[in-house]
Amino acid sequence: MRGRRHHQPDGTQLRYAYGPEPQTSICTIERSTLHRRLLEHVLRLSNVEIRFEHRCLHVERTGAEIHFQGPAGPVVVPSGGHLVTGCDGVWSRVRAAVQASTGVPFSVTTHSHRYKALTMNDEATRSLDREAMHVWTHGRQMVVAQPRWDGGFSAALLAPPQAFARLSSPTAIRGFFERCLPTLSPLLARATEDLMAHRVGRLTTVSGRRWHSGNLLVIGDAAHGMVPLFGQGMNASFEDARLLADQMGGAQGDWRRAVPRFTASRVADGRAIARMSHDNYPELAGGDAVQPGLQAWRALEQQMMLRHRDVPVSFHNLVCFSHTPYRKALRCKARQVAMFGRLLRGKRDVSDLDGSTVDAELRAHRSFVDRVARGAA
16 A cells, blocks of 8 residues: 545545655555465474464463363463463453563553444445555544455444444444445445444553563563554564564573563553554544644645655654654654644645745754664654
């Protein structure tokens, strides 16, 4: 995906590129495909044993034993003093053990919005740009559609709980899409059936300051579960694995040295991306009704990216298209917000901006980003 398309009620689209270059793009992949590819790779490794149909029930706070429910009954696996790494998701049993051991709580919070999956009509969506994320909004309700490898689109409706409560009958559902999202309605295959049959999903954020205790460690969603509003959940988890592997390599496989080093640098990043994801709803929804002045902000950002291709104008791009740690990207975001506020104050349109003023702000912003990257700011 090379950018986003925001569909307006009159049929027009607002286009926002992720960057000035064609190669600035985000790859989408179906979860089932990714799981299959990873499993195929792991099966080729002689030092890995895979056990299916074993549900983790409990992890001893000492890390000595892990209790599972297997196909034939309970299974207790002793750790033998080895590292136990929990990648067991938002409701992690390993995280519960870490928390019980350290006494340092994780926060598990629910976003103000919920979601339900929608099925799009593959034939009707052929007219949609397959190299873009598509967004339709009405007030605080939003539908997001992303292209799939098979030529179709996956979509979901995000809305407050009370909005879903109102969509409780076929008449209410049809009326909502025809009245509020008229350009989307013809693209949906079975909106009524989807919303009547699917349960409402929660958007959950996990954040904590201690990811390990003794031989217990959590990474991925178990450590920093985030709402899917920034597209970084999978990337952050892969980056956890890479950074942990780097530390293990540097410590010659000694997890007692590697794990503290890993968490010392990574916990702050996990908290930062969880926060950024939670706060990204207005940016993704993309309308002035959600966040006043956002259209002017977007126009300025696009203009600046084209005018200064070598400057990381957008913190979104700093997160998605660089290895800048999340905690540092968050600092750059704060400065970008202040910079755009100064430039747009009292202006009706980006055409009112003075080019030399914009250039001076960008030079200062680049200098700040460079200092943050070096740890000098």
